[in-house]
Amino acid sequence: MIQLYKDTIMTINIQIDFRSDNPVTNQIVEQIQHLLVNGELKPGDQLPTVRALATELRINFNTVARAYRILDETGVISTQQGRGTYILEQPPPEKSHQLKKESLNVIARRYLDEASRLGFSNTEAAEQIQLLIANH
Amino acid sequence: MIQLYKDTIMTINIQIDFRSDNPVTNQIVEQIQHLLVNGELKPGDQLPTVRALATELRINFNTVARAYRILDETGVISTQQGRGTYILEQPPPEKSHQLKKESLNVIARRYLDEASRLGFSNTEAAEQIQLLIANH
DNA sequence: TGTATCTTTGTATAATTGTATCATTGTATC
DNA sequence: GATACAATGATACAATTATACAAAGATACA
Structure with missing residues (x-):
């Protein structure tokens, strides 16, 4: 469980080279990873909003959002609609x-126990799992 | 000396997962319904105030208010301005x-989420359920 | 009691933040 | 040039937060 709250809003040091063959999205991803392994970014830190960082880098905020999503999918950060990225x-x-x-x-076991307390049989509990998987 | 307005402080056990795809508002609604059908909340019980629960969950109180409103509209609870929620x-x-x-x-869903966090696929999680049932 | 006043509680609305989808731009390949 | 594809931008949307407000309870004092 993550406990996050807005205390400090981060400004991070990222440099984009528009002449590079490396896409801007990639550059953002790599540099944030670099800041992380260097300890300049710590767990719980809030990253700049997609719009703030985009303005600073003079790019579209969707490009920042794309970079954030990649980092989110690799489990490095957590992006939360309406709240920010951490x-x-x-x-x-x-x-x-x-x-x-x-x-x-x-x-x-705990799942089956809880389902049982709700009055569902093991079979019904298992069916619910299958249902959820099918709907994804 | 200043007296407390309420002599009972209501606390309820709700866990928010900010990484979940499920919006926070939804998580609150679902978990209060769960507490209700489990009998952990009974008719007449006062829920925490929107601000109290919001502080505890580290979210904005309007998000709690939104969840309470949804529960109110489905007839589960009664929210009264200036009085509280029951x-x-x-x-x-x-x-x-x-x-x-x-x-x-x-x-x-919680089970599948937890299993996923342990590194198991949905299918593996489902198989574990089947295995437990078979061994009974 | 009654009333003034402050506190507590939920409400309404706008602002903030990330998401989804499509359009545009550039580049490679033919 | 034509076409296909990848990268980026534009626009509309959804979820959360911020701010100001209204209704009801608590307290003090006459």
Whole structure:
């Protein structure tokens, strides 16, 4: 769970080379990753809004949004409509496969338990899972 | 000395996942419905004020107000300006059943989300459920 | 009691922020 | 040139937040 609130709005140091073969979107992605591994961006930090950064870089805000989305999909940041974009906590060290299996077992049991308390059979609970998967 | 306006401070157990595709407003609505069908909220109970819950969840109080309004419109709660928000009488059986189905949906999605965070695909998560059922 | 006043509570509306979709631009290939 | 594709921009939209407001409760004082 991430706890985020607007305390400080970040200004970040990004330089775009418009003559580069590297697309602007890529440059943004790479430079934010660079700021992150260098420790200049920390978990919980709020990035500039797509419009603010776009104005600063003199590009369209959709280009910034595209870069943010890529970073979001790789789990580096969290973009939240109406709220802003934030650096995520770094993923914890990899659990062993066995440990993950056990965790899955625990949460699966919990799901069936909760469904049971709501009055649903195991079969109905399983069907609901299938339904959700089918609708995605 | 200044006296407290209310001698009971209502707290409810709601967890917001800012990374979820599900909007925060929706998450609040669903989780309050879940608390209701689970019996953790009873008719007459006062919900936290929009500002109190918003502060706790680290969101804007208008987002809570929006969720409360949705629940109000579906007849689950009663919000009264200047007074607060209260759980209404238990919904009739057919509506209760509807709410329970929605609640099942909520916990099913939560299970898939958690499994995904552990690195399991939806299919693997579903198989784990089947495995548990088969071993009973 | 009654009333003035402040506090608490929800409401209304505009502003902010990211998203979705299509249009435009540039470039490579033929 | 023609066509296809990738990158970027423009526009409309959805979700959340900010600000100002209205209704009801609490308190003080006559």
